[in-house]
Amino acid sequence: MFGLFRKRKAKKEAAKQLKMAEATQNEKPAVVEEKKDEPKKEVAAKKAPVKKEVAAKKASSSDSEATKYHVSQNKDKKSPRFKEWRVRKQGSNKTIKYFQTQAEAIDYAKELAKNNGSSIVIHKVDGTIRKQDY
Numbered sequence: 288m289f290g291l292f293r294k295r296k297a298k299k300e301a302a303k304q305l306k307m308a309e310a311t312q313n314e315k316p317a318v319v320e321e322k323k324d325e326p327k328k329e330v331a332a333k334k335a336p337v338k339k340e341v342a343a344k345k346a347s348s349s350d351s352e353a354t355k356y357h358v359s360q361n362k363d364k365k366s367p368r369f370k371e372w373r374v375r376k377q378g379s380n381k382t383i384k385y386f387q388t389q390a391e392a393i394d395y396a397k398e399l400a401k402n403n404g405s406s407i408v409i410h411k412v413d414g415t416i417r418k419q420d421y
């Protein structure tokens with residue numbers, strides 16, 4: 288039964304790729320008008336710094352987003368892991384790992400931060416920050 292679904296999915300993917308290939312072949316190339324005074328090299332030189340700035344902004348924003356691991360206590364009463372300590376990435380709702388004690392969670396978070404070149408934020412039982420950039 289599962290083989291049938293795989294075959295259907297493969298056929299759909301092949302059809303999608305074929306349509307995309309046909310669409311790119313049917314498109315007319317964009318006409319680029321150049322000024323007679325400016326040679327091609329100068330135009331390329333003007334565009335290159337802009338691309339570098341955009342790439343630098345993307346790199347710095349992605350570094351700041353995923354640089355911290357948070358150690359906090361699980362406050363969800365419906366969870367089977369209620370009141371256990373957890374390690375999470377900043378901005379994520381997914382817990383990486385649960386621990387019985389805060390010390391164990393801190394040790395694990397230190398290793399993750401060390402391996403990824405980031406830092407950790409330790410929270411108190413009430414959720415306030417105990418120590419940041421640890």
